[in-house]
Amino acid sequence: MSDLKEKLRLSPQDLTWIAPPEGLISGTTASIEAAEDIVGQDRAVKAIKRGLAMKSHGYNIFVSGTNGTGRTATVKKLLEEFNVGGSVPDDLCYVNNFKDPDQPRLIALPAGQGSVFRDQVNDLINSLKKKIPAIFESEEFQTARNEIVNRHMGAQKALFKNFENKVTSQNFMMVQVQVGPFTRPDLAPVIVGNPMKIEQLEALVDEGKFSADELAKIKAMYKELSQEMEKIFKEARDIDKTIQEDLEKLGKEWIEPLLRDSFSQVRESFATEAAKTYFDEVESDIVAHLERFRPRLVPPPSGTEGAGPPMLMPPDPSQFKYYEVNLLIDNSETTKPPVVIETTPIYRNLFGTIERIVDQGGVWYSDYRHIKSGSLLKANGGFLVLNSRDLVMEPGSWPTLKRNLRNHVTEIQAEPFGWLFNSALKPEKVPIKLKVIMIGDAEVYDLLHWYDEDFRKIFKVKADFDTSMSNTNENRNKIIGFIARISAEENLLPSDPGGVEALARLAIRWAGHKKKITAQLERIGDVLREADLVAREDGSDIIQARHVETANADRIERVNMYEDKIQEYIEDGVIMIDTDGAKVGQINGLSVYSLPEISFGKPSRITVKTSMGKSGIISIEKEAELSGSSYDKGVLIFTGFLRDRFAQDKPLNLTASITFEQSYSGVDGDSASSTELYALMSSLSGIPIDQGIAVTGSVNQNGEVQAIGGVNQKIEGFFRVCKAMGLTGRQGVMIPKTNVGDLALNSEVVEAVKENKFHIWQVDHVDLGIEVLTGISAGARDEDGAYPEGTINFLVNQKLEDLARGIKEFEDSEEPEPEEEKPEKDHSSVEQ
Numbered sequence: 001m002s003d004l005k006e007k008l009r010l011s012p013q014d015l016t017w018i019a020p021p022e023g024l025i026s027g028t029t030a031s032i033e034a035a036e037d038i039v040g041q042d043r044a045v046k047a048i049k050r051g052l053a054m055k056s057h058g059y060n061i062f063v064s065g066t067n068g069t070g071r072t073a074t075v076k077k078l079l080e081e082f083n084v085g086g087s088v089p090d091d092l093c094y095v096n097n098f099k100d101p102d103q104p105r106l107i108a109l110p111a112g113q114g115s116v117f118r119d120q121v122n123d124l125i126n127s128l129k130k131k132i133p134a135i136f137e138s139e140e141f142q143t144a145r146n147e148i149v150n151r152h153m154g155a156q157k158a159l160f161k162n163f164e165n166k167v168t169s170q171n172f173m174m175v176q177v178q179v180g181p182f183t184r185p186d187l188a189p190v191i192v193g194n195p196m197k198i199e200q201l202e203a204l205v206d207e208g209k210f211s212a213d214e215l216a217k218i219k220a221m222y223k224e225l226s227q228e229m230e231k232i233f234k235e236a237r238d239i240d241k242t243i244q245e246d247l248e249k250l251g252k253e254w255i256e257p258l259l260r261d262s263f264s265q266v267r268e269s270f271a272t273e274a275a276k277t278y279f280d281e282v283e284s285d286i287v288a289h290l291e292r293f294r295p296r297l298v299p300p301p302s303g304t305e306g307a308g309p310p311m312l313m314p315p316d317p318s319q320f321k322y323y324e325v326n327l328l329i330d331n332s333e334t335t336k337p338p339v340v341i342e343t344t345p346i347y348r349n350l351f352g353t354i355e356r357i358v359d360q361g362g363v364w365y366s367d368y369r370h371i372k373s374g375s376l377l378k379a380n381g382g383f384l385v386l387n388s389r390d391l392v393m394e395p396g397s398w399p400t401l402k403r404n405l406r407n408h409v410t411e412i413q414a415e416p417f418g419w420l421f422n423s424a425l426k427p428e429k430v431p432i433k434l435k436v437i438m439i440g441d442a443e444v445y446d447l448l449h450w451y452d453e454d455f456r457k458i459f460k461v462k463a464d465f466d467t468s469m470s471n472t473n474e475n476r477n478k479i480i481g482f483i484a485r486i487s488a489e490e491n492l493l494p495s496d497p498g499g500v501e502a503l504a505r506l507a508i509r510w511a512g513h514k515k516k517i518t519a520q521l522e523r524i525g526d527v528l529r530e531a532d533l534v535a536r537e538d539g540s541d542i543i544q545a546r547h548v549e550t551a552n553a554d555r556i557e558r559v560n561m562y563e564d565k566i567q568e569y570i571e572d573g574v575i576m577i578d579t580d581g582a583k584v585g586q587i588n589g590l591s592v593y594s595l596p597e598i599s600f601g602k603p604s605r606i607t608v609k610t611s612m613g614k615s616g617i618i619s620i621e622k623e624a625e626l627s628g629s630s631y632d633k634g635v636l637i638f639t640g641f642l643r644d645r646f647a648q649d650k651p652l653n654l655t656a657s658i659t660f661e662q663s664y665s666g667v668d669g670d671s672a673s674s675t676e677l678y679a680l681m682s683s684l685s686g687i688p689i690d691q692g693i694a695v696t697g698s699v700n701q702n703g704e705v706q707a708i709g710g711v712n713q714k715i716e717g718f719f720r721v722c723k724a725m726g727l728t729g730r731q732g733v734m735i736p737k738t739n740v741g742d743l744a745l746n747s748e749v750v751e752a753v754k755e756n757k758f759h760i761w762q763v764d765h766v767d768l769g770i771e772v773l774t775g776i777s778a779g780a781r782d783e784d785g786a787y788p789e790g791t792i793n794f795l796v797n798q799k800l801e802d803l804a805r806g807i808k809e810f811e812d813s814e815e816p817e818p819e820e821e822k823p824e825k826d827h828s829s830v831e832q
Contacts, residue, residue, distance in 0.1 A: 005772055009732075010760040012753050015745045017471075017508045019501045025480060028542055030494035035481020038074050040469025040519040048075065051461035052082045052435065058460050060405065060436040062388070064445045065465025068522030071439050072341075072385075074465075079339050079383055086337045089381025092329040093117060094368045094427060096322045098281040104326075104368035106428040107274045111331035117275070118325040120266050121282075125323045128262060128286065129315060132293040135254050144254075148246045156239045163232045170221050174229075185233075187225050189218045198222065251290050259283050282323060292319040321369065328373045329380070337382035342375040345391045350374045351400055352412040354425050371412055371427055376404065380432050388440025392448070401436070405458045408432060468511035469519050479507060479517065479524065486525050492532040498545035503527065506552060509712060509744035527551050549747065559597040563717075566593075566602055571724050575662055577603050578691035579725045585609060585683030587773070588694040589660070589675040590718060590733070591667070592710035601710060601717030603694050605661040606672065608679040610799075612806050613655030617642075617680075620659035621667050628668025637670070638677040640701040641766075645793070646800050649785075653804045656680055671708035674699040674766055678773055681766075685795035689773045692731035693761075694718040697739075703766045707738040712745055719749050719758055727752065732759030734772055767793075 025032060038045055044063070051061035063071050091114025093107045109117055135141055167174060167187065173195045177186040188195035198219065204210035263279055286293075293315055331338070342350060352374035356364050375384060392398045396416050404410040409429040438459065445462065448455040469475050480500060487494055495503070503524055510518040518524070528543070530551035535543045569575040577588065585608045592601050619635045621627040635658070643652050658676050660667055674697040682689045696714050697705040715733045722731045740762055752758040763769040767778035770792050779791025787794035 002771075002775060004768070005759075005761060008761040008763060008768065008772060010740065010743075010753075010762055012750050014740055015743050015750050015753060015760060017505055017514050017744055019504065023497045024476060024500050024504060025497050028494035028496050029480065029484040029487055029500065032480055032484035034485035034488050035478055036077070036485070037478055037481065038070065038077060039478040039482060039521060040475055040517070041070065041074060041465055044071075044463040044465045045074065045078065047461055047463035048078050048437075049082070051437075051463070052078065054461070057408065058405075058458050060459045061438070061461045061463055062445055062448075062459045063437060063439045063463045063465065064442050066441065066467050066520065068520035069465040069467060070519070070521055071465050075385060075437055075439065076339075076341075079385075083337055083339060083383065087381070088331055088334050088336065089329075089338065091115070091117075091327065091331050092373070092377065092380075092430060094326040094328055094371050095278050096281075096368055098285045098322075101322075101367070102424050102426060104371065104425065104427045105274060105278060106430060107270075107272065107278060109270065109272070109275075111334060113270070114327045114330050115332050117266075117270055118327045120269065121323065121325050124262055124266060125320055128258075129293060129320065131258055131262070132255060132286075132290065133295060133315070135258065136251070136294060141250075141254055144250055145247060148250060149243060152239050152243045152246070156236050159232050159235055159239075163229065166228075167225060170225065172221070172225055185229065187222055187229065189222065248290075252287050255287060255290060259286060285322075289319075292316075322367070324369055326369050326371055328371065329377055338379050339383045339385070340375045340379035341385040343387070343390075345375070345386050345397050346394050347396045347400065347415055348374065350386075350394075350397055351376055351404075351410060354412065354414045354427075356414070366414070366425060368425065368427065371425070373412070376401070376410055376432065376434070377412075377430060379434050380430070381434060383435045383437060385437045385439065388438040388444045388448075391438065392444065402452075402454045402458055404432060405436065406454060466519050468513075468516040471508060471511070471515050471517045475517055476504060479504065479521075482521055483524070483528060486528055487532075490529065492528060493535050493541060493543050495528070495531075495543040495548075499531065499543040499548050502545040502548035503531075505744060506548070512709075513742050514744065515741060527555065530555065556598060559595070560600060562593070562595060563598070563600045563602070567720060567724065570602070570721055577605060577721060577725075579722045579731055580728055581691050582688035583691055584686055584688045585679055586691070587675055587679040587682070587689050588691060588718070589672040590694050590696040590714035591660075591672075592713050599710060599713055601714035603718050603721055604663060604672075606658065606675055606679050607661055608656055608658050608676070608683040610654055610656040610680070610683045610803075612653075612803050612810070614653050614807065615655040616652070618655065618657045620657055621663070626663070626666050628666060630670050631668050631672075634670030634673030634698060635676070637701055638673050638680075638699050641677065641699065641703050642680075644701060645703070646797050650801060650804045652800065653807045654684075654800065656683065669708075670698040671696050671710075673697075674705050674769060677766055678770055681770055681792060681796050682774065684799040685774075685792050686799070687774045687776055687792060687795065690730070690775070692722070692728060693734055693773055694732075695734045695769065695773070697734070697736040697763070697769075699766055705736045705738075705763050705765060705769060707736050707742075711735055711739045711742050715743075715745060715760065716749055719752065722758065723752075727757045729757055730759075732761060734761045734763055734769055737762040737764040 044065070048061060048063065051059055063075060065071050088111040090108040091111055093109065093114050094104045095107055097103050097105045107117070164174065171190045172187050173190050175186055175188045175195055176183045188197060189201070190196075191201070201210055201215050201218065205212050205215050260283075263283060267276065267279055295314060347353075352372050354366050355370040355372060356366050357370060358364055391401065408431060410432050411429045412427050414425075436459075448459075483495060483500065483503065486492065504517070506527060507518045507524055508514060508516065510520065510523060527548060531543045531547045534550045534554070535541075535547040538547065540547065566575065570577050578586070579588075587606050588603045589606045590601055591604050592599055617635060617639045619627060619632065622632050622635070646652065658680065660672075675695040677699055678689065678695060694714075696708050696711065698708055699705055715735070718731075718733050722728075743760075749758065753760065761772055763772065767780075770776075770778050774792060777788070777791050779787040779793040781787055781793075787797055
């Protein structure tokens with residue numbers, strides 16, 4: 001190995017995070033105090049606390065972050081800490097609006113009074129159902145009633161008696177005449193002691209058996225008596241009406257004192273304006289419908305032998321349903337502002353609904369008793385926690401929520417998307433004052449922020465949860481406390497120092513840098529649970545490092561079938577990768593494949609072919625429309641580097657085609673730009689590249705190698721290929737120097753580096769990189785601007801000069817010779 005390669009080679013200690021000499025713990029996690037602290041989210045915690053403390057409208061909170069960062073757990077904990085005082089919200093009741101039943105009235109009462117109100121109203125009505133009939137059945141009331149009836153009936157009987165006497169004196173008789181299914185009173189003249197119809201007398205006149213003059217007199221009297229009979233019956237009906245009015249007045253006079261006395265207690269207990277209005281309407285309705293309280297006559301059951309007289313039954317209970325109280329919100333057992341976590345924010349669950357009922361006739365109906373509350377009202381006066389993605393995906397939920405928060409009221413309606421039933425009920429609106437906390441990801445936040453102007457007005461606080469935190473002793477101790485808590489809560493085996501260090505290494509790897517540690521505690525917890533199972537199957541009573549590594553390997557194996565398939569293709573030679581030897585214009589680049597649950601690296605063969613021409617750098621991926629914008633930018637950048645270095649004294653005249661061999665899907669990112677540059681320089685210089693070295697890193701126009709993502713996956717992917725094809729001790733990966741801090745390689749790669757079977761080199765400039773790959777110095781310009789003979793830059797520059805010269809010579813040789821100038825023809829003479 002050359003001195004330069006040895007100098008740039010990383011030691012095993014550089015390849016992963018090393019625990020402090022004293023270790024992370026002594027003993028096991030069983031001796032560690034379980035931590036309840038919120039880990040690594042200081043920024044988000046500060047924002048949530050500020051949002052909870054703000055009392056002004058619009059300061060609802062959007063908690064943004066990745067799953068597994070503890071967003072929900074943090075919100076719950078902070079609410080428990082913050083929500084230690086505060087007033088308990090009112091109970092809410094809906095009652096019948098007797099003036100307009102389609103608009104039920106809202107009654108708000110102090111917490112715990114709603115159920116008392118409901119029960120007292122119910123007891124009051126039940127009491128009246130007994131007391132009012134008792135008054136009607138009392139001897140005193142019956143005496144007063146009979147006196148009214150007898151007085152008026154006497155006058156009515158006198159009318160009929162006088163009229164009957166007059167009818168008799170005029171030789172007429174009152175009879176009943178059948179008119180269809182009914183009968184009506186009529187008058188008939190009495191002839192020779194027998195009543196006869198006028199039609200019969202007319203027939204006798206025609207036969208000459210009765211005098212026409214006499215018939216005329218009878219008809220005149222009949223008309224006079226009929227008119228008087230109509231007056232008599234009208235007076236009788238007026239008397240009946242007077243009797244009814246007097247009886248109703250009597251009932252009111254006897255019942256109103258009872259109602260005043262009965263309602264006095266509930267009026268004193270519930271003295272709000274809404275309750276007063278309700279009690280007034282109930283009293284008026286009872287007085288107007290006293291018949292509801294009277295016993296009812298019910299026909300005997302059908303099918304019984306011998307139809308008996310109707311049975312006297314108590315009043316129909318269904319007549320009293322509109323006196324019931326619908327207790328919508330009951331805070332009788334609430335001791336502080338409520339915290340409601342709605343996990344299924346469909347419209348009905350969130351805002352309540354008006355249920356529909358089918359009556360005995362199969363007709364849908366609803367009333368105020370079927371109004372049901374949702375999470376929004378249950379959280380009124382407190383806090384409502386929602387998942388943003390669930391919320392915005394439910395029809396109608398997000399528009400209704402923002403409308404309610406904007407207007408500070410909510411209105412319960414039948415579900416707007418219910419096609420089977422729509423209620424005409426319009427309950428009185430409920431004032432709301434609560435804090436809504438939406439938990440979601442950055443994508444939902446950005447969409448709502450940019451495309452919904454109301455969102456910015458009602459969610460003024462954003463709490464951003466980070467995916468990583470600083471790798472400090474304090475944060476590591478919090479992670480260890482978290483491990484101890486999970487182990488204790490879920491009865492897992494304790495972890496020894498090696499097991500804790502293995503979990504810590506994974507947490508640092510997931511964070512993507514040695515100075516960071518992941519804040520996705522859920523991932524740590526999952527590996528810990530699976531390591532517990534591995535340890536138990538192994539017969540161990542503690543979780544060791546090997547159990548953690550096995551659990552993590554098992555997790556990867558469950559989801560890396562695609563990686564294994566690609567590996568098989570490489571090993572079988574279907575995908576062609578060289579890991580030994582040297583070739584001109586060919587290099588192993590490294591790509592990262594990202595799947596939903598895993599990302600992994602694999603090498604890709606990159607080849608470059610150069611020739612004389614003026615087409616410049618041709619990216620076959622771009623020409624085939626398989627490249628992304630970042631990739632295209634990377635090609636343009638290293639083209640700029642070539643112009644800066646080699647085209648100051650000559651035109652950059654060449655045609656070079658670059659491609660990822662056997663790549664048929666899209667490619668993006670600039671992490672292969674330095675790799676492509678190395679292959680291009682190899683093709684131009686004619687110097688072969690070591691195929692045992694894979695390369696990653698982007699490059700800028702100054703030739704500096706820049707950091708890339710997925711460095712661990714790329715190294716491990718190439719190591720796996722080299723291991724399958726046979727480790728030679730010369731293979732390795734060249735990475736940007738700025739990525740060294742991101743290294744957290746698995747133990748197998750680290751062990752291979754320790755044994756000098758595999759190597760990792762760091763470079764910060766393409767000049768170093770090309771020397772590592774070819775073993776030949778890049779070469780720097782001397783005072784005269786020339787590169788040392790035999791260096792890569794010398795050879796590249798010489799090749800470019802040859803190409804430029806060749807193009808010029810070719811173009812010169814292709815220029816056509818100038819034609820001889822011919823004399824102009826003289827047209828002055830005319831041929832004879």
